[in-house]
Amino acid sequence: MRNKWMPLIYVFILLLIGAAFIDLPYYVMKPGDAHALKPIVEVAGGKKDEGTLMLTTIKMGEANYITYALASLRDYEEILPVEEVRSPHETNDEYNIRQQYLMSNSQQNAITVAFDAAEKPYTFEYEGVYVLNVFPGMPAEGVLEAGDRIVAIDGKEFKSSRLFTDYIQTKQPGEKVTITFIRNKEKMEKSISLKKFEGNQQKTGMGIGLADQKKLVSKPKVKLKADSIGGPSAGLMFSLEIYNQLVKEDVAKGRKIAGTGTMEPDGTVGRIGGIAQKVVAADKAGAEIFLAPDDHISPELKKRVPGIVSNYKEAVRTAKDIDTKMKIVPVHTFDDALTYLLNGK
Structure with a gap:
């Protein structure tokens, strides 16, 4: 009798293991x-x-199938469609990096608000353009990664992401720019050809989501x-x-x-x-x-x-x-x- 059921038990175990590794287009949020x-x-x-x-x-x-099923039964566990959590074209790794950036920015805001209330001094030092995500099919794909910090373009340093994008907009599609950036504390330099954005032919770019990265110096x-x-x-x-x-x-x-x-x-x-x-x-x-x-x-x-x-x-x-x-x-x-x-x- 035991031998008769063993194949079915093995199949059930394999299905259970598979269910734990198959991601669904949802996130589970819990306390x-x-x-x-x-x-x-x-x-x-x-x-x-x-x-x-x-x-x-x-x-x-x-x-996955298991966490989805459990969240459906438990109080205060919510199932969220992936589009309510991640931005379009954003990978899970890029989502995590964006969350880390938001935390860093939140910490800086917290310091400035607390220091203003306590009447203590602080200053900012601009560190470059922080890459939040890379759009698929655009020139930056395979060259830049989320988490990279761009410190110069064509040898020019900028004091804001706005000045950075303004410079890019002076270029024509097909033109190459040289990007100097920091990845894992290592300085790197690569060339990228620019391209028109799909759906917005008036805008030329390399295809990255970006934000300013500043260092707060407090006393x-x-x-x-x-x-x-x-x-x-x-x-x-x-x-x-x-x-x-x-x-x-x-x-x-x-x-x-x-x-x-x-x-x-x-x-x-x-x-x-x-x-x-x-x-x-x-x-x-x-x-x-x-x-x-x-x-x-x-x-x-x-x-x-x-x-x-x-x-x-x-x-x-x-x-x-x-x-x-x-x-x-x-x-x-x-x-x-x-x-x-x-x-x-």
């Missing part, structure tokens, strides 16, 4: 963790208080050890922890404070994805207060996404659903969060 910021943020000469400020994360991964120096965390959503909590180490006041006042939200240079806290999953993560970590973006939903966005609500309202709904005692606090700016934590309002 991550709440990380204390004291070990992550280090301000030279800064002080450490008794309270705890925590950033919250989600776990996001490409779906005191700030070190952020967050290489394993991607995306911009920790901006608010980074700014609060940096400020907390710069000033005498104990911002957390001995409490466990979690939260999320992007941080703009002017101190505005922006909307993030996965707010429900982050509320769950904060509750599991024992947070007493959760700071949630009180973002404005435009009429256009409401029309495009019926039923959408602000991060704050969704966080309140989730907190009620999981029956947590954690208080959800709406914040629109860095000052809103700081005022509440210091004054309780």
Whole structure:
């Protein structure tokens, strides 16, 4: 009897293994963790208080048949079509690199906002054009990679990506340019022929998505050890922890404070994805207060996404659903969060 069923068992095992390695055009998003910021943020000469400020994360991964099925059955695991996560023509590796860039940019915004509030000095040094992705079928394919940093073109250095693209637009299709770039700390130089963009014959280019890369120099120096965390959503909590180490006041006042939200240079806290999953993560970590973006939903966005609500309202709904005692606090700016934590309002 055992020999009769063994072939079927082997086939089932092989199918199960195969299902775990076949990616579907979806991502699965689920609750991550709440990380204390004291070990992550280090301000030279800064002080450490008794309270705890925590950033919250989600776990996001490409779906296979098994993870898709499990997410369909579990609470607070969402299945997202790939086009809602990645940009058109963006590979998974390019998506991860973009998330790392967004995290880096978020960290810089957090430092500037905290330093402005604490009246501390900082400056920027331009480092070049950061390659976010390479478009298939364009000249840069096979030459440049996401994560490369372009420092010169035809021997000319530029102070912004705008000046870089303006220079490219002076060239004709078929003309070659020499690109000097850094990859894995190694300087390289290659030639690229330019080409008209499909669908936009007025635009000549090499076919890359790009952004400015700047180095922030602050006094005191700030070190952020967050290489394993991607995306911009920790901006608010980074700014609060940096400020907390710069000033005498104990911002957390001995409490466990979690939260999320992007941080703009002017101190505005922006909307993030996965707010429900982050509320769950904060509750599991024992947070007493959760700071949630009180973002404005435009009429256009409401029309495009019926039923959408602000991060704050969704966080309140989730907190009620999981029956947590954690208080959800709406914040629109860095000052809103700081005022509440210091004054309780």
